[in-house]
Amino acid sequence: MPELPEVEGVVRQLRPVAEQKTITHVQLSETIYTSKEAGKECIVKVLAPHDFERMMTGMTITDVSRRAKYIYMTLTKDGRTYLLASHLGMSGAWFDVASIEDIPDAKYQKHAHAIFTLNNGRLLVFSDIRRFGELRLLQEAADYPPLLLMAPEPFDDDACAYFIEKTTLKKYANKPIKAVIMDGHIISGCGNIYATEALYLERIRPQTITHTLSDAQKRALFAQIVRILHESIEVGGSTISDYRNVNGEAGGMQHRLKMYGKKQCACGTATESLVIGGRTSVYCPNCQQ
DNA sequence: CGCTGTGACCGGGCGC
DNA sequence: TGCGCCCGGTCACAG
Known part of the structure; x- marks a missing residue:
């Protein structure tokens, strides 16, 4: 996808x-x-x-x-x-x-x-x-x-401020953070794969209610999303479920994913999954608090 | 008026 | 082998 x-x-x-x-x-x-x-x-x-x-x-x-x-x-x-x-x-x-x-x-x-x-x-x-x-x-x-x-491009200068501002609206403040970062009106282009990865890398559970995160945590999460989107672009994206580029070639990002689709975390703990906003969400109960 | 929940669109893949 | 269900990006619309 x-x-x-x-x-x-x-x-x-x-x-x-x-x-x-x-x-x-x-x-x-x-x-x-x-x-x-x-x-x-x-x-x-x-x-x-x-x-x-x-x-x-x-x-x-x-x-x-x-x-x-x-x-x-x-x-x-x-x-x-x-x-x-x-x-x-x-x-x-x-x-x-x-x-x-x-x-x-x-x-x-x-x-x-x-x-x-x-x-x-x-x-x-x-x-x-x-x-x-x-x-x-x-x-x-x-x-x-x-x-x-649609939200600004995540690489735009104003994108993080836009994200922070939106998260303070009551419409979003009481939602799980994963549903918020996957909402194209809040952040553009972040789907299940990169939302899962960014939350894992920031050690935040996907079900965390948005308003319980500090602004510093939100900024760090946003920066992580931007970083991982950049990294994925550099290696040609993720080849999941038949995605191929214009030449029919596979990307390289799927080999770098640490949590999306994983049964076990690198720490050895079995991952857990739940449904947030209708999408399967995987996390490590040990690494993500 | 605003927010929430649900339906609609599909076929590959998998479980039974 | 075959059937039926699950999955998901996004919007529209009902409640």
Whole structure:
């Protein structure tokens, strides 16, 4: 499940293959067509499949960037600017290939849902096994209000202050800290993997009620999250549940995880798990107090 | 009005 | 072998 570091990796790989290219053809999957006909918002949001194909055709990709776990592609066509906001959901992936058969995993070949042909003949393919991902064509971010409500990028100067301020609101103060740091309105891009790791490294139990933490603890936790997100970006992200980068390669971060998915802590103690905010949360009852 | 809880979207993988 | 359940990022909406 791609979190911020994995999405950042995808963006860095997409840039050289997508920027300054023009989309000459778009083909959405039969699944999208039939699902949309049934009234569901399958991957392509708001627009009817044919309208999405028509509007995307002729677009020039001028910029690829990341905002939280969203991939933003800035597009231009006929002198107008657009934004394609794509989210990988649980199992989405982008591939840069010469043909569909070159997608390195059969499951991703089977679930190729949007095929963009570029003016150099290459294909940009959005695949998604569980269809929780999305492709949202907008004129600007403001056209989809949830994008404006996301917390600052964790690497921004004001992100820690924003986090501290939010944690003092009664809406968040009485929640478990893990639910708070995984909330994209508080911190951008920190999902279950990195929340679990940061709490372990700071020796804080995930169920700790937020207001019981001191500001110093909150600052240290935030700094730990930033550090571990950086570390993961450097080593290519975590390969968990089929996540692969644009070249189909695995990342290296999964080998460095100390608590996520562990049955036993490095100290020898069996880990415990509980559900917080609907997500499985693992911690060491010995190391985390 | 604000917050909380629940539903909706899915198929791979695993347990029985 | 086969069936059924669990998992999860995010938003929408009911209460």
